[in-house]
Amino acid sequence: xxxxxxxxxxxxxxxxxxxxxxxxxxxxxxxxxxxxxxxxxxxxxxxxxxxxxxxxxxxxxxxxxxxxxxxxxxxxxxxxxxxxxxxxxxxxxxxxxxxxxxxxxxxxxxxxxxxxxxxxxxxxxxxxxxxxxxxxxxxxxxxxxxxxxxxxxxxxxxxxxxxxxxxxxxxxxxxxxxxxxxxxxxxxxxxxxxxxxxxxxxxxxxxxxxxxxxxxxxxxxxxxxxxxxxxxxxxxxxxxxxxxxxxxxxxxxxxxxxxxxxx
Amino acid sequence: xxxxxxxxxxxxxxxxxxxxxxxxxxxxxxxxxxxxxxxxxxxxxxxxxxxxxxxxxxxxxxxxxxxxxxxxxxxxxxxxxxxxxxxxxxxxxxxxxxxxxxxxxxxxxxxxxxxxxxxxxxxxxxxxxxxxxxxxxxxxxxxxxxxxxxxxxxxxxxxxxxxxxxxxxxxxxxxxxxxxxxxxxxxxxxxxxxxxxxxxxxxxxxxxxxxxxxxxxxxxxxxxxxxxxxxxxxxxxxxxxxxxxxxxxxxxxxxxxxxxxxxxxxxxxxxxxxxxxxxxxxxxxxxxxxxxxxxxxxxxxxxxxxxxxxxxxxxxxxxxxxxxxxxxxxxxxxxxxxxxxxxxxxxxxxxxxxxxxxxxxxxxxxxxxxxxxxxxxxxxxxxxxxxxxxxxxxxxxxxxxxxxxxxxxxxxxxxx
Numbered sequence: 001x002x003x004x005x006x007x008x009x010x011x012x013x014x015x016x017x018x019x020x021x022x023x024x025x026x027x028x029x030x031x032x033x034x035x036x037x038x039x040x041x042x043x044x045x046x047x048x049x050x051x052x053x054x055x056x057x058x059x060x061x062x063x064x065x066x067x068x069x070x071x072x073x074x075x076x077x078x079x080x081x082x083x084x085x086x087x088x089x090x091x092x093x094x095x096x097x098x099x100x101x102x103x104x105x106x107x108x109x110x111x112x113x114x115x116x117x118x119x120x121x122x123x124x125x126x127x128x129x130x131x132x133x134x135x136x137x138x139x140x141x142x143x144x145x146x147x148x149x150x151x152x153x154x155x156x157x158x159x160x161x162x163x164x165x166x167x168x169x170x171x172x173x174x175x176x177x178x179x180x181x182x183x184x185x186x187x188x189x190x191x192x193x194x195x196x197x198x199x200x201x202x203x204x205x206x207x208x209x210x211x212x213x214x215x216x217x218x219x220x221x222x223x224x225x226x227x228x229x230x231x232x233x234x235x236x237x238x239x240x241x242x243x244x245x246x247x248x249x250x251x252x253x254x255x256x257x258x259x260x261x262x263x
Numbered sequence: 264x265x266x267x268x269x270x271x272x273x274x275x276x277x278x279x280x281x282x283x284x285x286x287x288x289x290x291x292x293x294x295x296x297x298x299x300x301x302x303x304x305x306x307x308x309x310x311x312x313x314x315x316x317x318x319x320x321x322x323x324x325x326x327x328x329x330x331x332x333x334x335x336x337x338x339x340x341x342x343x344x345x346x347x348x349x350x351x352x353x354x355x356x357x358x359x360x361x362x363x364x365x366x367x368x369x370x371x372x373x374x375x376x377x378x379x380x381x382x383x384x385x386x387x388x389x390x391x392x393x394x395x396x397x398x399x400x401x402x403x404x405x406x407x408x409x410x411x412x413x414x415x416x417x418x419x420x421x422x423x424x425x426x427x428x429x430x431x432x433x434x435x436x437x438x439x440x441x442x443x444x445x446x447x448x449x450x451x452x453x454x455x456x457x458x459x460x461x462x463x464x465x466x467x468x469x470x471x472x473x474x475x476x477x478x479x480x481x482x483x484x485x486x487x488x489x490x491x492x493x494x495x496x497x498x499x500x501x502x503x504x505x506x507x508x509x510x511x512x513x514x515x516x517x518x519x520x521x522x523x524x525x526x527x528x529x530x531x532x533x534x535x536x537x538x539x540x541x542x543x544x545x546x547x548x549x550x551x552x553x554x555x556x557x558x559x560x561x562x563x564x565x566x567x568x569x570x571x572x573x574x575x576x577x578x579x580x581x582x583x584x585x586x587x588x589x590x591x592x593x594x595x596x597x598x599x600x601x602x603x604x605x606x607x608x609x610x611x612x613x614x615x616x617x618x619x620x621x622x623x624x625x626x627x628x629x630x631x632x633x634x635x636x637x638x639x640x641x642x643x644x645x646x647x648x649x650x651x652x653x654x655x656x657x658x659x660x661x662x663x664x665x666x667x668x669x670x671x672x673x674x675x676x677x678x679x
Contacts, residue, residue: 081344149534231350232521235517235522238521249506249507
């Protein structure tokens with residue numbers, strides 16, 4: 001019968017259509033990315049059930065604070081947000097208080113006060129120009145969204161932080177530039193930030209550059225997508241609900257249509 | 264008659280004075296619909312659902328968004344981080360745009376395959392193309408609002424296209440921008456238009472539905488309904504089928520929103536707009552890529568713009584380009600093959616739109632563009648002269664093949 005055959009036909013075409021759309025759009029993201037390939041790591045936060053590793057995130061915060069924050073700000077993150085990577089109120093208060101922010105007092109004078117949990121992370125430089133001036137013209141980007149703002153962000157970041165090698169003989173590295181095998185064009189304004197035992201981890205983890213890069217990436221991945229764990233958790237419930245709805249509506253449809261189909 | 268139709272006295276009282284309930288009962292409940300529709304006929308209601316979803320999430324987002332170059336990016340991030348479930352609303356809106364286009368593109372290809380644009384549904388089709396055009400304008404302006412790098416540079420590239428118009432081009436661009444570059448006034452007007460255009464779309468959708476309900480849906484066989492034996496009432500048959508289709512759609516949609524929310528976006532849009540730094544590759548959103556490929560395929564700027572808009576313009580006149588009286592591809596063996604070539608051609612154009620405009624990609628873009636226009640402007644009008652269509656069934660409920668003479672008699676009647 002024509003009815004039956006056209007149904008079968010349309011099912012297959014639907015699958016074809018959908019997969020073609022997906023292929024089309026994935027090519028598009030590849031096209032925009034860099035040609036350099038990075039080591040693909042197994043992150044705890046990848047996959048639809050992935051969550052952040054709290055200990056790694058906390059170590060990552062330490063790396064950020066002791067190494068990166070000298071040049072890189074995280075202006076979208078507030079100190080209070082650290083609660084979701086496992087710090088309590090007192091710890092956050094103390095962490096914030098190490099920084100100071102400008103405020104205007106009742107006499108209209110600009111005064112400094114200790115930062116509070118409600119404040120955003122204090123950036124190392126007052127403005128972009130000051131940041132450039134202090135770094136030989138190179139602007140150290142804000143890290144709040146860095147993992148989302150780069151293709152394959154987590155792997156890229158880890159690769160970049162561990163990608164400092166000696167430049168090949170034929171490559172001239174100008175003053176104030178450094179050679180990095182994963183950076184586009186290989187010449188980067190950022191000096192190698194991570195060395196063995198660059199930080200001393202409280203939990204006794206050995207602070208190798210690779211370990212520190214993984215930890216700070218875990219921290220920054222969370223900073224880019226602080227909603228990720230909630231999102232995936234809610235996603236699982238929603239998917240289960242939708243599967244049930246799909247099944248119920250399918251059988252309801254079959255039942256309602258049965259008299260018509262059997263005509 | 265309304266006495267027997269509604270039992271509730273309040274409904275009865277209102278309906279006697281303002282027959283909205285009769286109207287809904289007539290158009291959503293009894294509305295006779297061909298009984299042989301396949302799943303491709305689900306995409307119309309899905310598009311309606313997507314539109315409503317976009318409007319609701321969009322209104323909520325606008326309550327928290329600041330249309331100013333200094334605050335737009337941060338206000339979006341505030342939605343993502345500090346507004347309760349703001350991330351969910353924004354990801355639904357962001358992915359909703361992509362899914363809206365997926366649904367609408369399938370809806371359009373269904374119309375092409377089954378000849379749904381043919382008499383007497385020409386205006387229905389034209390209103391649909393108008394909706395597509397409005398959707399594109401709305402989506403383009405919406406993409407500018409987060410004020411990321413791709414927002415800014417996409418806006419710069421696309422608005423600059425108008426400078427190709429001879430004599431007045433530059434003035435038009437300045438007028439569009441409200442200044443001498445994409446800046447705060449551009450962002451403000453884009454926000455304003457992005458807010459209002461969806462309601463214009465709703466208006467055109469209503470006209471689209473009025474035109475649809477005039478003759479009812481086309482169907483996979485493409486022959487007219489001959490009587491009540493060929494139809495079923497819309498409810499419950501198609502309400503339940505649409506609910507099933509919606510559940511499947513929502514499953515895909517939710518998977519994207521919750522597990523791959525940035526898959527169809529571009530990482531550069533999480534970098535705040537910076538007029539001093541141009542991204543390595545400026546690419547539009549995926550749903551514009553086929554048109555972008557056509558734009559770049561033509562070596563001349565004005566020519567490129569004309570071809571790009573021409574790609575949509577041919578859709579407006581399609582009902583008069585296709586001279587075949589037979590609607591459905593099921594009975595047009597040659598047309599069917601070319602339909603799939605056109606489909607693959609559009610996919611290829613989309614792929615090429617994402618590739619850098621160099622080497623083999625340019626050549627392929629030109630071939631694909633040439634085919635696109637060949638298909639609409641030459642193939643459609645000429646094919647009926649060479650194609651021998653298969654005999655049409657006598658009716659939907661009796662899919663018995665009639666003789667050639669009967670079939671062509673029906674075809675002639677449909678042509679009128």
